[in-house]
Amino acid sequence: MARLRLTLVRRVECEVVVERGAVRELATLWRPDWEAAAVIGDDNVIALHGGRLRDLLAPVARKIAVLGFLPGEASKTRATKEDLEDRLLAGGFGRRSCIVALGGGVSLDLAGFVAATYLRGVAHVNVPTTLTAQVDAGIGGKTGVDTSFGKNLVGAFHQPVAVVVDPELLETLPAGERRNGLAEMVKTAVVADEELFSWMEGHTPALAAPNPLDAHAIARCVEAKCGVVRDDETETGRRAVLNFGHTIGHAIESASSFAIPHGVAVAMGMVVEARLAVALTGLPEEHARRVETLISKLGLTPFPRVPFEAVRPFLAADKKNRAGEVRVALPARIGVMARTPGGEWTHVATPQRIEEAYARHLR
């Protein structure tokens, strides 16, 4: 078991429990001043786990509501948020409510954002149920929704009081969703944990399906992400390293009108960005090859074909860009991200260099 306490700059404490069966501890994390619980998740996760959460909370919460919404990224909008808020208001949920965000990143981002603004902010607890959410979205306090102008453009930093990471919840996860999470796991290992990367290389067949080893790998990712977030809670500097693979990945995702799953797009992005790192930050060629091999052994290849011409316009729109330059978070070696001589965590990559790396390695 791993139990971490993430104490953040604003002195908010967030308890993170990673353990098989951890969800059974939900009641022990309940605070005496909370009166009501609102479990919020998409209809799939509510159907799978909503009833169980209601039973687990029944001994500690005086009032419980379980609120679902249509599954999928298309629901991560201000409209769904408003609908959830109206349902909470109609149900008489007051300041002493705790929102229990249950599900993948969509549910957590949305329910966390509801918690951030409902009655000017109420407590929330995250119970991530996808691998992506257990290693990434559930940790760090970024909440928000998408708009027609782009993804995650409206939101808030709002730390959960606790995050309950139970790898057993992954047993019902479809294989494609698992692969998306494995890509994020590779990202975390490249960014901050060389040992985890080597461990993953030694466990590729087992990692393809849910297994008892998950708890170890997930705990390492959670620890690594907590380390980065602790340093930079509101993403003014170092937290940008978590975007490894994502500059190119997001552009690929957008170019495919989101037909390519996020994890696959990020895996493609990591392959290209590792090659940029060989050229720009001295990543050993051998490390770039290890990244490619691991991605392929985890079942993320063969990659779909996306011509660079389709990707180029979306690169120009990346949030990290400044003054029209494309900025990328790049490793110096596996487990260590590179800084510029000026101390910055993102590096300028010219469109020509990106195109060259893209054309050679994604075809």
Ligand SMILES: NC(=O)c1ccc[n+]([C@@H]2O[C@H](COP(=O)([O-])OP(=O)(O)OC[C@H]3O[C@@H](n4cnc5c(N)ncnc54)[C@H](O)[C@@H]3O)[C@@H](O)[C@H]2O)c1
């Ligand atoms: N806040 C952050 O720091 C952060 C980090 C990474 C990603 N995100 C966000 O997360 C979202 C992606 O998250 P995701 O990949 O978890 O997608 P998701 O929440 O849409 O979940 C994927 C699918 O799996 C289903 N599902 C969830 N848990 C299940 C389970 N245990 N068994 C069976 N099915 C299950 C869901 O109903 C959904 O259909 C994106 O919106 C992204 O922007 C946020």
Ligand SMILES: [Zn+2]
């Ligand atoms: Zn991601």
